[in-house]
Structures are given as structure tokens and as C-alpha cells.
Amino acid sequence: KSKVMTVTFGTAAVAPEVENTTIEKEDGLIYVFDDWEVVTHGYDSWTSVKSDLTVVAQYKKYPKVFAVRFLDAEGALIGDVQMVEYGESATAPSENPQKAADAQYTYEFDHWGEDFTSVTDDLEIRPVYEKKVRSYTVTFYDADGAQIGEAQTVAYGEGASGPDPAPVKAATPQYEYIFAGWTGGDVDNIVGDTEFYPTYTGTVRKYNVTFIYK
Numbered sequence: 412k413s414k415v416m417t418v419t420f421g422t423a424a425v426a427p428e429v430e431n432t433t434i435e436k437e438d439g440l441i442y443v444f445d446d447w448e449v450v451t452h453g454y455d456s457w458t459s460v461k462s463d464l465t466v467v468a469q470y471k472k473y474p475k476v477f478a479v480r481f482l483d484a485e486g487a488l489i490g491d492v493q494m495v496e497y498g499e500s501a502t503a504p505s506e507n508p509q510k511a512a513d514a515q516y517t518y519e520f521d522h523w524g525e526d527f528t529s530v531t532d533d534l535e536i537r538p539v540y541e542k543k544v545r546s547y548t549v550t551f552y553d554a555d556g557a558q559i560g561e562a563q564t565v566a567y568g569e570g571a572s573g574p575d576p577a578p579v580k581a582a583t584p585q586y587e588y589i590f591a592g593w594t595g596g597d598v599d600n601i602v603g604d605t606e607f608y609p610t611y612t613g614t615v616r617k618y619n620v621t622f623i624y625k
Contacts, residue, residue, distance in 0.1 A: 424457040429468060433498070435475065441497045442470040443531075473497055479527060479534045484510035484518070486537070501527040501534070508538050514602055515567045516542040544568075551593070551607045554580035570599040571607075578609050586613040 418424045432444040449455055451464045479493040479501040489504045503523060510518035518540040525536045549563040549571040559574045573593065580588035588611035595607040 418460045420461060421459055424460055424464070424466070426457075426466070434470070439475055441473045441475050443473060445469050445471045473531060477530050477533050479530060479536065481523070482535060482537050483508040484538060484540070495527075495530040497531060498529050501530055501536075503527070510538070510540050512545065515545060517545055518542050547601055548604045549601055549607070550605070551578075552609070553578035554588075554609055554611070556608075565601040567602060569601060571601055571605070573598055573607070580609070580611050582616065585616060587616055588613055 412430075414427050416424050416427075426447050429444045434442040436442060446469050447457075447466050448469045449457060449464055450467050451462070454462070454464055457464055457466055474497075476494050476496055479495050481489045481493075481501075481504050483489055489508060493501050495501050507520040509520070512518060519542075521539050521541045523536050524539045525534055527534060527536055545567045546564050547567065549565050551559045551571075551574050553559055559578060563571050565571050577590040579590070582588060591610045591612045593607040594610050596602070596605045598607065
């Protein structure tokens with residue numbers, strides 16, 4: 412098809428509306444309108460016409476069918492490769508792929524990373540996850556192994572609140588004990604379920620010996 416437009420010297424031509432923006436041909440390709448191109452030698456625009464011009468519609472070529480792959484969190488293919496016709500929609504897996512939690516985060520499927528409602532190219536579609544900081548149970552014990560207060564729920568990387576005052580350890584005839592800290596991990600950086608037990612520094616006790624004489 413062609414359309415002749417008469418334009419005054421120095422003014423712009425107005426490109427006509429393309430009726431068939433997508434054309435299927437027997438060569439197995441889809442042709443999609445892309446732009447207009449001036450093919451008259453010495454000219455590259457129709458915005459300021461100064462001679463007769465020929466402007467030809469340009470089309471991009473696409474395969475008629477595209478390969479669509481849905482991948483899991485590890486990049487492995489889910490199900491079969493889907494062969495989807497140009498402009499049609501692919502079908503998402505019936506179940507959303509899961510992603511294993513790590514020490515810091517749990518992962519919840521949120522959406523697919525590519526739009527597949529109108530396929531115009533080969534696609535590899537990966538899942539996108541919402542990550543949430545994990546929380547852990549922290550428990551403190553006294554010198555006799557009895558739990559102190561309630562267990563605490565602490566977010567990964569945050570600090571727990573140690574008992575105040577610190578637990579005491581009863582003296583023996585030989586030693587007195589001074590609280591020295593906690594074993595089990597870093598109280599100020601929780602990275603998993605943790606049980607803290609007190610440690611003590613032992614100091615040899617001293618006694619007074621009194622001599623009584625006449």
C-alpha cells in the first residue's frame with residue numbers, strides 16, 4: 412500500500428497510521444512495524460520537505476514461536492520449556508518455587524521477574540522473593556543450670572539482654588566466684604538459637620587465724 416501526501420516546501424509530512432503493525436508471512440516469521448525510513452538519496456528526514464521523498468515502513472522480524480523457561484531459585488528449569496506464539500501468554504508453574512532460608516533470612520515468593528503476558532522474545536523467567544530477617548530463641552541460665560526468666564526472641568544480628576544483676580555463684584570453702592561473662596556465643600550479635608551459661612573467675616579465699624594466749 413502507499414499514500415501520497417502533498418506538503419508545502421519546508422514543512423513536515425505527517426506519517427499515516429499503519430493499519431497492520433504485525434504481519435505474518437509464509438517464511439515463518441512475524442514482522443512488527445518499527446519506524447519510517449526515508450529512502451530518497453540525500454535525505455534522512457521528512458520534517459522539512461524540500462523535494463519529492465519516498466518514505467518506507469520498516470519492520471522488525473521475529474520468530475513466530477518463542478521458548479519460555481521458568482526457573483527456580485537455584486536456576487534450574489521448572490517443568491518443560493514452553494513454546495509460545497508471538498504476543499501470546501506463557502503459563503506460570505502451578506506451584507510457586509520455594510527458596511531455602513539461610514541463617515539471616517527467610518524467603519517468601521513475591522512475583523516472577525519478567526512479564527510473560529505478551530511474549531515477543533525467548534524468555535528465562537526467575538522468581539523474585541521477599542526476604543525477612545529471622546528471629547532466634549535466646550535463653551540464659553544460672554550457675555546451677557536453671558533458666559533465668561523467660562526465653563527471649565531476638566532478630567538475627569541484634570543483641571540479647573543479659574540478666575541484671577548477673578547470676579551469682581555460691582562460694583565454697585576454698586573459692587569465691589566473680590561473674591566473668593557468658594559462654595555460648597556473642598550476646599551482642601545473635602546468629603542462631605543460643606543458650607548462655609555464666610562463667611566465673613575463682614579466687615582463693617583467705618581466712619583470719621587468731622591466736623589467743625596469756
